[in-house]
Amino acid sequence: MAIEIERKFLVIGEGWREQVEAETRLVQGYLSEDARTTVRVRIRGDTAWLTLKGKTQGISRLEFEYPIPVDEAETLLRELAVSPLIEKTRYRVRHGGHLWELDVFAGANAGLVLAELELETVDEDFERPDWLGAEVSDDPRYFNVNLAQRPYRDWS
Template identity: 60%
Template sequence: MATEIEHKFLVCNESWREQAHASQDFEQGYLCGDGPASVRVRIEGEQANINIKAATVGTVRAEYEYSIPIEEAREMLACLCVAPPVVKTRYWVRHAGHTWEVDVFAGANAPLVVAEIELNTVDEAFERPDWLGEEVSDDPRYYNHALAFEPYSSWGA
């Protein structure tokens, strides 16, 4: 089984931008609203994929991902999604031997900024950069699937 080991954090300042070495715009939508898995279609620049991820909360989940033609992804985003697409720009930031993914959300999820690190093992050590805030790996509201159905801007103060 394919497994993802990922920690998710809020970002507390903008100093990560100085270390960012690449970025990519993303648009992703979900083909189902609930169940044992989320099924997502995503366009990343000129590439597209479909992703199936166990609908569990935490740092370890089953995940499968497959490339699909970009035109088919555009059709799915336009016609098959059960919620508005999530739009974000992802930045890659190297820090202490790891690459962090910093997602800056747009639209209904702005101004949310979340950083993720994928690890090879559950007990792999990593250094927290100074721009990292609270860990939200166990808070389902911060998962992209949840943000599609209940955007950050709707949470209230």
């Protein structure tokens, strides 16, 4: 069984940019979301994935991911996904022995920058970089599925 353990933070400043190892453009959309399960389609470069995620419990949840053809992913996003789609560039930054993923959002969520850290255990220690802002792991507004339904640009 695949369990995702992830903490999410706001990003402050631009100091992280000098540590970038890689960057990837992502487009994703949600086909279904209810209290128990989220179904997401994501295109990353020339690959695409169908992901099923269970209900978040603290900072962990079940996650299953399957590769799908890009043309099918494009059709699913165009025909079945909640609008607007999530558009972002993901930057990978290594700090303190951990690999961070920083998402710089575009489109309806432009202006939002989040850092995510996947952990092996819920109580795993990690070094906080100086560009790390407030933790938002428990704030549902920052869940990507919710950003598709109520984008950052619409927040007051």
